[in-house]
Amino acid sequence: MNSRQVVLRTVTRLTPATRWYPLRRALLAAQGFDVHPTAQVTASACFLIRDVSIGAESFVGHHFQVYGGSASRLTIGERCAVGPDVRVFAGTHEMADSRCRAGAARSTEVTVEDGCWIGGGAVLVGPCRIGAGSVVAAGAIVRADVPPNSLYFGPRATDLRPLRP
Numbered sequence: 001m002n003s004r005q006v007v008l009r010t011v012t013r014l015t016p017a018t019r020w021y022p023l024r025r026a027l028l029a030a031q032g033f034d035v036h037p038t039a040q041v042t043a044s045a046c047f048l049i050r051d052v053s054i055g056a057e058s059f060v061g062h063h064f065q066v067y068g069g070s071a072s073r074l075t076i077g078e079r080c081a082v083g084p085d086v087r088v089f090a091g092t093h094e095m096a097d098s099r100c101r102a103g104a105a106r107s108t109e110v111t112v113e114d115g116c117w118i119g120g121g122a123v124l125v126g127p128c129r130i131g132a133g134s135v136v137a138a139g140a141i142v143r144a145d146v147p148p149n150s151l152y153f154g155p156r157a158t159d160l161r162p163l164r165p
Helices: 003-014 021-030
Strands: 046-048 051-054 065-068 073-076 087-095 102-107 109-112 123-125 128-130 150-152 160-162
Touching (some): 003 021, 087 109
Parallel strands (some): 046 065, 051 073, 073 109
Antiparallel strands (some): 087 102
C-alpha cells in the first residue's frame, strides 16, 4: 500500500459514519474501487484488497471488513444490504506439511449477486457466490455457493431453505 492509499483510507474513515456518502464514494473511487453513485458505504468499512465492485442502491454496514490476496476480488451486486460486522475472506493458503500448515497464498473471489441481504456478523469465505435474492442469516458462516433465492443460516449444506422469488 502506497502513501496515497494510506492517506485516502484515513480520510475515508474520518468521514461521518452514515453521512457524506458522495464524498466517501469519491474517496473509494480514488483508491481504485468501483462503487456505483447510488451505493452507500459506511465510514468504518475496510477494504484490504484491490478489486472491489459495489452495485447500485447497495448498502455496506458498519465495521464491514474484506481481506484477501493481491488478486482477490469482491463483487456486491445491485440492491444488496450488508449488515454490520460482516467479514469477507477472499484469500486463503494451500495446505502444506506439518512444519507449517499455511502454505502458498491463494487469492479467491467472493460474489454477492443482486438483491441479497447479508446479516450482521456473517462470515463469507471465498471462493463463494451468494445467489441473487438470497439471505445469509446473522452470524452464519458461508464456505460454499448459496443458490439463488435461499435462506442460509448455518455452516452445513442442510442449513438452507428456499425462499419465494
